[in-house]
Amino acid sequence: MTVTAADLGRALESVDRALRPTVTQDWTRKAGELDWDCRQTAEHVGDVLMSYAAQVVSRPQDHYVRFLAKADEGATPQELLELALTGARLLKAAVSTSAEDVRAYHPTGKADPEGFAAMGCAELLLHGEDLATGLNTRLDPPREVCANVVARLFPGEAPASDPWDGLRWRAGRIALxxxxxxxxxxxxxxxxxxEASRSVNGVCL
Structure with a gap:
């Protein structure tokens, strides 16, 4: 696979490294340019990555596994970060134990474990940057992982010499x-x- 469970591990380590020092801050701050605050963004990351893990292991062909992962009302910033990274770890475990011919529903077409791994890395890194921006720190993701994700999710010519810039440009985050x-x-x-994928414009799912 171009994007592997190991890539997910490296992506989550970079997010953990960037955000761990911020857990004493106020996570009700706005997350970058999103309408969400940092708490809602962390919840989204945990939920969507757990959802991807559920797709990989349950393999529904026409729907998402029906659940929503949310933090407890009194969850601390440290626990919000834990929720987000738990989603990444569960997806990593699901991808690492699944055969390459597994397929499961996603709005962009029935994805394989590599596709879910790539989408998981993208969610984790892009929203990790939203959190880092809102909390006045910087995310510096592994460039090889970014390059692998761009190659898998956005086939075609690489748009930038820096794969992180390329991923952010492809996802509508920056100009080049x-x-x-x-x-x-x-x-x-x-x-x-x-199979032909269905377009999903302007959103991460």
Whole structure:
């Protein structure tokens, strides 16, 4: 696989490293340019990565496994970070124990474990940056992981020499020299050539 469970592990380590020092701060701050605050963003990351893990192990063909992961009302910033990273660890375990021919529902097409791993890395890193920005710190993700994610989710010519810039540009987060910020974008959840993916513009799912 181009994107592996090990990539998920490296992505979560970079997010943990960036955000661990911020757990004494106020996580009701706005998360970057999102409408969510940091608490809601951490909940979203934990929920969506647990949802991806559930898809990989349960393999529904036409729906998401029906649940919502939320933090307790009194959860501390440290516990919110734990929730987000737990989602990543569960997805990592699901991907590492699944055969490559597994397929499960996603709005962008029936994804394989590699696709869910790539989408999980993207969610973790992009929203990790939202959290880092809101908490006045910086995320510095592993560039090889970013390159693998871009190659899997956004097939075609790499848009930037820095894969992290490339991922952020592909996901409508930044402009690049000579390339304006994208207002509509989609990623490829289904394996290339497996089936046509359905467009999902401007959102991470």
């Amino acid at each position: 020299p000579g390339r304006s910020r994208q207002t509509e974008w989609k990623w490829q959840g289904a394996p290339l050539g497996d």
